[in-house]
Amino acid sequence: MQSKKSQIQMAESIAVVIIIIFLLVIGIVFWSGINRDDIKTSQLEYQDLSVIELAKIAAELPELRCYNTNVVTKVNCFDWYKILAMNYSMNSPSSTNKAQVFDYYNYYFKNSRITIQQIYPNDTSVVIYNNNISKQTTLQISIPIIIEKNYGREGRKGFGLLIVEGYYR
Amino acid sequence: MRINNNTKRKKTHKKSQMEMFGLSLIVILIIIGFLLFVSFRKTMPITDYKKSYIADETASNFVNSVVNVNPVECVGNDYTISDMLKFCARGDQIDCGASACEIANKTLWNITSRTLVKQGMTFILYTENAKWGDPAAEIELKNGDCTNRERGQVGTIPISLYPVPGHVYLSLAICN
Numbered sequence: 001m002q003s004k005k006s007q008i009q010m011a012e013s014i015a016v017v018i019i020i021i022f023l024l025v026i027g028i029v030f031w032s033g034i035n036r037d038d039i040k041t042s043q044l045e046y047q048d049l050s051v052i053e054l055a056k057i058a059a060e061l062p063e064l065r066c067y068n069t070n071v072v073t074k075v076n077c078f079d080w081y082k083i084l085a086m087n088y089s090m091n092s093p094s095s096t097n098k099a100q101v102f103d104y105y106n107y108y109f110k111n112s113r114i115t116i117q118q119i120y121p122n123d124t125s126v127v128i129y130n131n132n133i134s135k136q137t138t139l140q141i142s143i144p145i146i147i148e149k150n151y152g153r154e155g156r157k158g159f160g161l162l163i164v165e166g167y168y169r
Numbered sequence: 170m171r172i173n174n175n176t177k178r179k180k181t182h183k184k185s186q187m188e189m190f191g192l193s194l195i196v197i198l199i200i201i202g203f204l205l206f207v208s209f210r211k212t213m214p215i216t217d218y219k220k221s222y223i224a225d226e227t228a229s230n231f232v233n234s235v236v237n238v239n240p241v242e243c244v245g246n247d248y249t250i251s252d253m254l255k256f257c258a259r260g261d262q263i264d265c266g267a268s269a270c271e272i273a274n275k276t277l278w279n280i281t282s283r284t285l286v287k288q289g290m291t292f293i294l295y296t297e298n299a300k301w302g303d304p305a306a307e308i309e310l311k312n313g314d315c316t317n318r319e320r321g322q323v324g325t326i327p328i329s330l331y332p333v334p335g336h337v338y339l340s341l342a343i344c345n
Contacts, residue, residue, distance in 0.1 A: 023199055146234045146238070157238055
């Protein structure tokens with residue numbers, strides 16, 4: 001009688017342990033699933049932050065800024081002819097130092113595409129840097145800018161967008 | 170003797186029932202805890218820093234850039250949108266084929282329709298003091314509908330009416 005009772009108690013204890021282990025396993029699986037999602041989200045956040053960083057660098061490029069007697073005249077002003085010159089030296093097949101120029105900017109812009117789109121008065125766009133490794137874009141940032149066509153004295157100013165797109169590695 | 174055995178069996182039966190009840194209570198409490206945790210995680214607000222960064226950059230850079238644009242109507246001179254708003258507020262006459270207010274309105278609409286509207290942004294671009302004492306004559310361009318509460322980042326640029334005292338303000342509010 002005593003042996004049967006202790007057998008029942010043993011079975012009960014085993015059942016309790018099994019249930020607790022079962023619940024623990026479910027908890028661990030659930031927790032790891034949440035953690036995996038968190039890691040994915042933080043990876044995406046990191047990619048997006050790097051695009052924001054790129055946009056900040058591109059918006060401050062001294063090579064493209066409008067200067068008047070060596071002084072930056074306007075905030076967010078880009079010289080149209082400097083944009084064309086950069087596009088030529090980076091992308092034209094006849095450019096002699098194309099590879100060096102690309103390598104230099106690759107250090108800053110990594111896997112991204114930077115386009116300057118003139119909106120007003122005309123609609124034209126110029127890609128100044130393109131290194132789309134995987135073709136899967138992350139975040140696209142469009143920064144409103146002034147595009148100046150300098151003909152010698154005070155240039156005519158139009159409106160444009162500096163478009164920065166990041167790509168997944 | 171038999172009665173005594175029966176009461177003992179009943180007691181143990183009741184005890185095991187209580188234990189089962191306790192066990193199931195623990196299991197139910199754990200499940201409720203899990204559910205609470207999951208619902209709490211789902212309702213936690215995610216700060217959309219990208220959206221706020223883009224809205225902030227757009228609002229401030231848009232007004233800063235657009236006031237420097239030379240309208241196509243004024244070919245022979247260097248008038249900008251800033252000048253147009255100034256002339257509009259002062260009621261000055263200009264030689265560009267239309268009034269300063271009309272040119273400013275048309276150019277601003279042209280630019281916003283090809284940028285902010287195309288990007289699907291909800292916004293209000295408006296002037297203040299463009300017509301002294303006549304609020305109906307102010308420029309107001311908008312896409313979508315947003316009340317004061319929904320207005321997110323706002324970029325404003327003051328334009329001096331010198332030599333006349335006062336300022337005209339051009340503001341862009343990107344709505345949440």
